[in-house]
Amino acid sequence: MTRQLITSALPYINGIKHLGNMVGSMLPADVYSRYLRQRGHEVLYICATDEHGTPAELAAQEAGLPVAEFCARAHDQQKAIYDGFQLSFDYFGRSSSPQNREITQEIARELHANGFIEERAIRQVYSIADGRFLPDRYIVGTCPHCGYDKARGDQCENCTRVLDPTDLVEPRSAISGSSELEVRETKHLFLLQSKLTDEVEAWIAEHGDDWPVLASSIARKWLTEGLQDRAITRDLEWGVPVPADVWPELAAEGKVFYVWFDAPIEYIGATKEWADATGGDWRSWWYEADDTVRYTEFMAKDNVPFHTVMFPATILGSRQPWKKVDYVKAFNWLTYYGGKFSTSQKLGIFTDVALELLPADYWRYFLMAHAPESDDSSFTWDLFAATVNKDLADTLGNFVNRVLSFSRKRFGDEVPAGAEAGEAELALGGQIAELLAEYEAQLDALNFRKAAQALRALWSAGNAYLDVTAPWTQIKTDPEAAARTLRTAINLIHLYSVVSEPFIPTAARTVRASFALDGDTRTWVSADEARALSLVPAGTAFTVPPVLFAKITDEDLATWTERFGGGAA
Numbered sequence: 001m002t003r004q005l006i007t008s009a010l011p012y013i014n015g016i017k018h019l020g021n022m023v024g025s026m027l028p029a030d031v032y033s034r035y036l037r038q039r040g041h042e043v044l045y046i047c048a049t050d051e052h053g054t055p056a057e058l059a060a061q062e063a064g065l066p067v068a069e070f071c072a073r074a075h076d077q078q079k080a081i082y083d084g085f086q087l088s089f090d091y092f093g094r095s096s097s098p099q100n101r102e103i104t105q106e107i108a109r110e111l112h113a114n115g116f117i118e119e120r121a122i123r124q125v126y127s128i129a130d131g132r133f134l135p136d137r138y139i140v141g142t143c144p145h146c147g148y149d150k151a152r153g154d155q156c157e158n159c160t161r162v163l164d165p166t167d168l169v170e171p172r173s174a175i176s177g178s179s180e181l182e183v184r185e186t187k188h189l190f191l192l193q194s195k196l197t198d199e200v201e202a203w204i205a206e207h208g209d210d211w212p213v214l215a216s217s218i219a220r221k222w223l224t225e226g227l228q229d230r231a232i233t234r235d236l237e238w239g240v241p242v243p244a245d246v247w248p249e250l251a252a253e254g255k256v257f258y259v260w261f262d263a264p265i266e267y268i269g270a271t272k273e274w275a276d277a278t279g280g281d282w283r284s285w286w287y288e289a290d291d292t293v294r295y296t297e298f299m300a301k302d303n304v305p306f307h308t309v310m311f312p313a314t315i316l317g318s319r320q321p322w323k324k325v326d327y328v329k330a331f332n333w334l335t336y337y338g339g340k341f342s343t344s345q346k347l348g349i350f351t352d353v354a355l356e357l358l359p360a361d362y363w364r365y366f367l368m369a370h371a372p373e374s375d376d377s378s379f380t381w382d383l384f385a386a387t388v389n390k391d392l393a394d395t396l397g398n399f400v401n402r403v404l405s406f407s408r409k410r411f412g413d414e415v416p417a418g419a420e421a422g423e424a425e426l427a428l429g430g431q432i433a434e435l436l437a438e439y440e441a442q443l444d445a446l447n448f449r450k451a452a453q454a455l456r457a458l459w460s461a462g463n464a465y466l467d468v469t470a471p472w473t474q475i476k477t478d479p480e481a482a483a484r485t486l487r488t489a490i491n492l493i494h495l496y497s498v499v500s501e502p503f504i505p506t507a508a509r510t511v512r513a514s515f516a517l518d519g520d521t522r523t524w525v526s527a528d529e530a531r532a533l534s535l536v537p538a539g540t541a542f543t544v545p546p547v548l549f550a551k552i553t554d555e556d557l558a559t560w561t562e563r564f565g566g567g568a569a
Contacts, residue, residue, distance in 0.1 A: 002294045003042045005285055006033045007267045009299035010050035010095065013074045014059035016081065018348045019379065020334040020341035023367040024300035028329065028448050030087045031368060032296065034502040035443045038523040044285055048093035048270040049075045052239040053259030054137030058174060067238045071096055081351050085360045086505045093270030095262060100269030104262040105243045107318050112246055116192045116317035119247065122231065124186050125165050129178035133186055135234040138175060141168030160302045187250060189242065193227040196313045200227065203312055207326065214301055215330035219308035227309065232261040264311040289323040296327045304330050329446050332372035336379050337566065349379065349564060357560070361504040362388055362549065368503055369452040381561050385552040392549040395459045400493050400511060404544045407486040410475055415490050417538035418483025425488050428465050429531035435461060436499065436530045455503060462492045490542070491533040495525050507548045516541040
């Protein structure tokens with residue numbers, strides 16, 4: 001069975017991430033990783049904090065800390081939150097690691113040896129007030145394309161257009177705010193993407209048709225516009241240093257690699273971090289692995305150009321058999337009442353605050369049920385409450401509670417035996433097998449909203465079965481039939497606890513732990529097992545778990561809306 005390598009876009013180190021970051025990369029990657037593991041695949045899910053570049057230096061400056069100390073603290077803070085969201089990384093590394101430095105410098109040397117890196121004298125923005133050259137992200141101004149007045153010198157956050165600092169209208173220093181800027185000459189390294197255009201085009205032609213339209217269209221748009229040679233060094237104190245054995249003059253000047261050059265390489269670097277920590281074989285996942293590894297990458301649409309064009313160009317130019325991505329799962333944006341979530345502007349719900357309000361499963365399910373796949377989707381408190389109350393509290397939680405509570409009340413703390421399966425049970429088994437197949441198909445295709453719909457349909461089927469059989473009525477005239485109904489429903493609950501785990505792992509574990517099933521180590525339910533609904537035999541002891549999902553009240557909504565606002569500022 002092909003091994004499955006999963007990566008999600010590296011979260012920037014400059015602050016706690018918002019729900020839009022979570023749904024656009026890390027959470028769907030986790031759902032998919034969990035699902036693949038349950039289906040018996042060997043999975044390696046790798047992520048890391050992206051610690052280099054201007055955001056790290058500016059955030060450290062604002063915090064009054066040395067940048068290395070700031071990044072170490074911020075990494076631990078982010079990791080704690082991702083643990084709280086139950087993200088099942090096999091390793092969560094750091095792009096500032098020695099492993100990433102080593103591999104980044106190795107790839108740079110290979111690119112240079114192959115004629116794809118060139119040293120050029122360029123004219124760069126210099127801040128008189130700050131006494132230094134300004135990297136592109138240290139310059140802010142108005143985007144010439146959309147008019148956004150907080151665009152950065154490398155990319156407009158609003159329209160996603162890639163920029164050069166000199167493109168900005170009314171530019172100013174992000175350090176001092178000074179507009180006393182002038183252009184001076186300095187030297188930098190350039191990745192000669194123009195020389196790699198044909199190879200990148202051929203690679204995208206081979207793989208891009210399998211990607212979602214969002215990912216392939218963005219990649220092809222970049223190719224249509226033409227690949228430009230790109231500066232891959234910056235004037236920063238914090239980053240992967242230019243290797244002195246190849247570029248001694250630039251190394252002496254303190255040049256470091258551009259964050260978008262070294263950050264994707266950290267996927268490889270973090271895998272080496274994992275291997276060094278666990279004794280694993282990192283090279284088997286990344287080197288000469290085209291026939292043995294399927295690589296799936298998760299990211300929001302603004303990251304797509306770098307991962308589908310710039311990073312592949314880097315890897316292709318190295319002339320080494322590094323593994324390239326097979327499938328790019330790209331997401332649109334989750335908005336907050338139609339306005340953008342924004343880390344820099346602190347707009348929206350942030351992941352640390354989300355966990356203070358409610359446990360992770362509430363957020364995990366909502367975000368996947370409304371994942372911004374085909375277009376942007378909007379977070380509103382009313383929609384959040386309606387989803388939680390209807391799907392989690394009523395459809396799933398109430399089913400589990402009323403079945404187990406009623407069975408314990410009437411038949412004790414063991415699964416009742418009752419009559420043999422009848423027409424209703426046979427029909428239910430067939431329906432559950434079909435719905436489970438649909439759920440599997442949507443997860444296999446990485447269609448998360450449709451997978452959530454299929455999971456909801458599985459939960460709803462149990463409620464519909466209870467409505468038809470009505471064990472609270474059967475018990476009065478036919479206790480054996482009531483026992484059969486409850487035995488069947490209890491088996492449904494166990495099935496739910498197994499197959500719901502990718503979306504709501506905490507609740508799934510809680511429900512599964514309520515059954516005293518010796519050696520219950522199964523990871524999935526087959527179609528035949530779904531039809532039979534007999535994995536929890538009569539006589540199995542059980543307990544009634546606590547309430548799985550509390551309903552969100554009108555008072556909750558009023559409090560949260562007042563605290564966070566009912567729309568974008």
